[in-house]
Amino acid sequence: MAEAHQAVGFQFTVTPDGVDLHLSREVLKHIYISGVTSWRKRAIRFKNGILTGVYPASPSSWLVVVIAIMSTMYARIDPSMGMIDTISRTLPVSGYMTVQSHTVLSATLFATGLWLSLIAMARYILKALLSYHAWIFECHGRMSSCTKIWLRLVKMFSGRRPLLYSFQTSLPRLPVPSLENTINRYLESVRPLLDDKHYNQMEVLATDFKKEQAPKLQKHLILKSWWATNYVSDWWEEYIYLRGRTPIMVNSNFYTMDLLYVTPTHRQAARVGNVVHAMLQYRRKLERGELEPLRALGVVPMCSYQMERMFNTTRIPGIQTDLVQHLSDRKHLVVYHKGRFFKVWLYYGGRHLLPSELETQFQWILDDTSKPQPGEFKLAALTAGNRVPWAQARLKYFNQGVNKASLDAIETSAFFLTLDDEAHGYDPDKLKSLDQYAKSLLHGKCYDRWFDKSFTLVAYTNGKLGINAEHSWADAPIVGHMWEYVLATDCFHLGYTEEGHCKGDSNKGLPSPAKLQWDIPVECQEVIEHSYMVAKEIADDVDFHGCLFDEFGKGLIKKSRTSPDAFIQIALQLAQFRDQGDFCLTYESSMTRMFREGRTETVRSCTSESTAFVRAMEDKNRTQNAQRLDLFRKAADKHQNMYRLAMTGCGIDRHLFCLYIMSKYLSIDSPFLKKVLSEPWRLSTSQTPQQQLNMVDLNKFPRYVGAGGGFGPVADDGYGVSYIIVGEHLITFHISSKFSSPETDSYRFGQNIRKAMLDIRALFDQKEKNGIKM
Structure with a gap:
């Protein structure tokens, strides 16, 4: 076990002369390296936080503004129109400061205020520019003069070298559409689906709603849109995803496949070694905000908010509603193989494990012949069944002792990895190979993916991969962004040896993966089996x-x-x-x-x-x-x-959905909204x-x-x-x-x-x- 490996470096004995302390030089070295790495990481995050905070300006531009103000003062020109003198009189006079120092401090404060004001103005102008959407409605290949001018202005106010979150405060808020437009477009959308009689009935319901309940609901919704960052997203996450009590396997989770035609290596452990290392590289860029923001036309920025919870995130079951738990940087992942759970450390000596070192770790798990503990084999079926039994079992059986420690290891891990014991992937010579591959990624055996994790990486015996992703924290393009980076890095940057192993030497002194321990009583095993049967019925029906x-x-x-x-x-x-x-x-x-x-x-x-x-x-x-x-x-x-x-922002359904949620909060009964949301x-x-x-x-x-x-x-x-x-x-x-x-x-x-x-x-x-x- 990794913990035991580190513990041998610290020993003490009590003697008549006191406590004799023995510290391993190797352990002290790793403690030092780990501390340096941690502080370096904090420094980088702090620096990038400042760069994002002052964007589209740069910290160096502050110095330019200060020097410019100072230069005008020495030329006996007051660009502040008396504000510097006002600041000087307001500041408490210090006996340690000369008159000249006092003036310099006042000028510096004015320059800083001017600099911050210019940043706020640039952001406001950029937000106003990004609220212009006429460019989307222009014919492809035909750009109006107005849009060309707009593009140049957006480029000018976007600054240089933006980080991932640089544009967040400049993005416009999602507008609340007008009731008239939403209801008219809704009626237009259902017209081809209804005969005249049913359409006339729906038209009457819509007209009554527009006259009676809608104005009050709309006012409250507009008020929410002024207060909340996005008037839809929090309710969408809570009511569409987290409050659902049915299984999330198949019903909510989605999957992403590997490369269609290419398998870089058929060695299972080697492929996972490269891909996990690539994921760690992506996570490091993500946490530091060093990824480039996605931009339409190469200019218009997309929101990066969903990317924050990609790693170290788990959906925690609750009796009435679940919650999404996102933690800071975690240094391990949990691996499932043939009914056993293993904890694998991702860092050593303050650095990521190399691909070859990760391959060694995963091969150790593949070669391990130990048997699952009672109840361990199908334990993950709890995440595949109904949410209430899982929430109750979690509170009753996983709230203390080894069960709590092992469950914490899973829920706090960077992500979950399944070393599958089957081979899947697209094979043109095998009928339904793509069908079986899809079903395996979507639900597997119902107990070999941890469906609550932000994503489960699935690795097959033939070197093929895939991802099963939980849906509440983000949408598919977010996972796809990471997956594109990982596959390209795996194939074109890391590569493999001629024998199909990861490149590079492996540190033989690494601690072996730690097998998670469980003490699962018979009553809990019955809950696990019941969840498995519920999930299996769903999976078999797909x-x-x-x-x-x-x-x-x-x-x-x-x-x-x-x-x-x-x-x-x-x-x-x-x-x-x-x-x-x-x-x-x-x-x-x-x-x-x-x-x-x-x-x-x-x-x-x-x-x-x-x-x-x-x-x-x-x-x-x-x-x-x-x-x-x-x-x-x-x-x-x-x-x-x-x-x-x-x-x-002029769609129909999110507006109607939020009006419906608002009607529930205000105890307003609306037959129209009930009809719409039940279709x-x-x-x-x-x-x-x-x-x-x-x-x-x-x-x-x-x-x-x-x-x-x-x-x-x-x-x-x-x-x-x-x-x-x-x-x-x-x-x-x-x-x-x-x-x-x-x-x-x-x-x-x-x-x-x-x-x-x-x-x-x-x-x-x-x-x-x-x-x-x-």
Whole structure:
């Protein structure tokens, strides 16, 4: 054990002459190195905190302002218009200061105040500039003169070399949309889904709500938007995620896959050694704020708030609600392998363990033949079952002794690692390999991932990897950002030897991983088994299909002057109609990170325009291809406009959600809001972003592409579809549904998506054949 290894360096004996103290020179050396590293880390964080605090200025600019003020004074010019004299008279006179020193101090204070005022003004101007969103609504490739001027101003006030959190105080607040716009857009969104009778009923409910309850709720919501940093995010995290009492496995957690075609090494321990080291490098940059902020157009900053809780974070179960526990830097992770839990130290002598040293640690665990302790094998199933039994068991059985110490080790770890005993990954020669890979990452065996951790890194015996992520603390693009960095660092910076091992020598004197100890009574083992059975029933019901669409990709879609996302969403509507015979309420997530602490908004992809196109495609006798293509253009334009509205804070669903929460706080009963919030999303979709960091040139390395990720079905009789546009020639779909639903079939839906994509492309092909430019 690591603790025992360190303890042998400190010994004492009591003698008649007193206490004889023996200190190991090696231990003292490591104590010294650890202390130096700790203070160096604090100094770097302090320095970066100052740089972020004064951004877009720099600390050196303070000196420039002070020198400028002093220079004007020596030239007998008073730029302060008497304020320096006022400050001088206000300051208490010290007998140790000369008149000249007193004046210099007053001038320095004035210069400092002027400098801070200029910083505040620059931030205010930048916030005002970032509140301008007309650029999003301009046609692709056509930029107005107004937007060009705006871009230059944003660049000018953005300063140089921003750190990760430099723009946080300059980001605008998420605005509360007007009631009129929200209700009108809502009615417009449900019109293609309702017959005249039901639509008229909904219209009456909406009108009554707008006249009676809505004005009071809106006033309180606007008041909250003035006070809170973001009027949506805290309630979204609490009520959508943390207050849910059903299992988070499948229902909430999501997964991210490894590289699709490339496996850098087939040695399990070596691959994990490199990847864990890359994660530690990313964490160090993240904690110091040294990562570059993500910026649209390379200029417009995105909020980085969600990234703060990526590491050292755990969802803690509660009886009524969970909480997200985020800690400062932690120096260990916990590894699960064949029913045993091990604590692995990530630092030695004040530095990160090298990849080769981490490989040695993980290989030691793989070679360990010890048996799980009673109740340990399926212990993690507690995090996969219902939240209340887990919260009760945690309070009763894990509140003291070895159980508390071991649970603390898991919950305070940097992240959780599973050394899986199976092989998974995409294999073109194996049927359903992508399906099995997805199911393994999403739920595994229901007891071999710690679903409460911010993320669980899963490593398979063939060297493939993946991540299972808890959803409450952040959204998928945040995890994707880290994952892109890790995979690129693993493959192109760290690398492997010819034998597939991590590069570099390993310190043989490292302490071995410490096996966590448990004393789990029979009653607790029964709770664990019950949670496992609940989770297993959910997992067995998940019908997954991974669909690699390689007929064409982003390149061809852009040639048709259509947004790739709009193209795919309309294809999904066509596939849904062919699969189910009707249309349904469709959820597509979009980000709102152009606003401070923004998370997501909903784009309601099923529109009157898209349904008109779908009906035209299915009407083989009456509609010509030219008419279909015209309807497709209208549907794509409508979708793009809705996506832009969602990104700029003018969406429908978050506003209605917050009005509903406010109605509960004010004890106001609203039939309209109840109806809106109870509507099922039978088709839930999301696009996985790629190339957020551009660390890999896909033109040079086309096979180094990720497979994206996915999530479980949202409705019992519906589909969950996640897709990633990979490079120019590939789109990967991750489709989920439930076996228990006789109406759905994930493989069938995948085939319908493929056919819909090809049918839409055929419209453009036909236009080209007729000699008409696209």
